[in-house]
Amino acid sequence: MRQPCIIPINIAPTKQGYVQLKRRDDEGRGKTENLHRIVYRSRKGPIPPGWEVDHICNRRACCNAEHLRCLQRLDHLRVTNRQRNAGRLEEARCYWEAHRHSRHVTGAEMGERFGASQTTGNRWIRIWKAEGCDSL
Numbered sequence: 001m002r003q004p005c006i007i008p009i010n011i012a013p014t015k016q017g018y019v020q021l022k023r024r025d026d027e028g029r030g031k032t033e034n035l036h037r038i039v040y041r042s043r044k045g046p047i048p049p050g051w052e053v054d055h056i057c058n059r060r061a062c063c064n065a066e067h068l069r070c071l072q073r074l075d076h077l078r079v080t081n082r083q084r085n086a087g088r089l090e091e092a093r094c095y096w097e098a099h100r101h102s103r104h105v106t107g108a109e110m111g112e113r114f115g116a117s118q119t120t121g122n123r124w125i126r127i128w129k130a131e132g133c134d135s136l
């Protein structure tokens with residue numbers, strides 16, 4: 001992605017972070033639509049039924065057509081979950097690194113704090129230690 005994100009600044013995003021436009025459809029009914037979907041259609045073509053427009057840049061307000069791609073709903077869900085999990089893992093690691101020198105941080109604590117099982121918490125810690133965080 002060489003081009004920067006395009007974030008509209010004259011429209012406040014929704015709580016979920018999307019930028020929406022209110023329009024009237026052909027029958028004159030008011031309709032709210034996410035701006036990135038409108039941009040995708042006008043720049044890249046129709047969105048097939050059951051498909052969704054994904055932000056490759058992971059910024060929901062972005063309307064740069066080069067950062068948008070069409071995915072089937074389940075693929076979109078999978079990609080989004082992976083991004084969310086990566087964010088959670090990053091947070092968990094920061095937490096662990098911030099506390100591990102002052103006290104013993106257990107896998108159970110990590111799991112509880114970051115929504116995973118104790119086994120997963122233990123695995124994270126094992127991986128981080130193996131990655132050489134001990135020298136930090």
Ligand SMILES: [Zn+2]
Nearest residue numbers: 005057062067
């Ligand atoms: Zn973007």
